[in-house]
Every structure is written in C-alpha cells, then in structure tokens.
Amino acid sequence: MTSKQDLIKEIESLPYNFVDEAYRYISFLKQFKNKVKAVDITLASEQSLAEEWLLPEEDNAWENL
Secondary structure, eight states, X not given: OOOHHHHHHHHHHSOHHHHHHHHHHHHHHHHHHHHHHHXXXXXXXXXXXXXXXXXXXXXXXXXXX
C-alpha cells in the first residue's frame, strides 16, 4: 500500500490543473466511505431490531398505513 508521504509527493508533482481534479476525487472517496459506513450500520442494526419488527403487534400497528 502506498504511504501518505508517497501520495503527497505524487500530488505535488501534478500539473496545477490536475490538483483540483485529484482533490475532487479524494472528496468523492471520503463521501463514498461515509455512505458505506451508513449502510453497514443499518445492516448491523437490522438483526437486533428484527425481534421487535417481527411481532404480530407490529404488523397490526402498520397494516393501515
């Protein structure tokens, strides 16, 4: 895996017009990482909440919505 220092050197060697594009790509990667975390949390909580969701009382409460 490339170290942070190697990445910084690569960015510093880029022509100026590519620096902005590299920044946008890094921002995209950070947003993607956050979305993946949100999905992971949702999936992880699904199992723990399933006991409540699968109760007949829950079905009755939601059937008219």
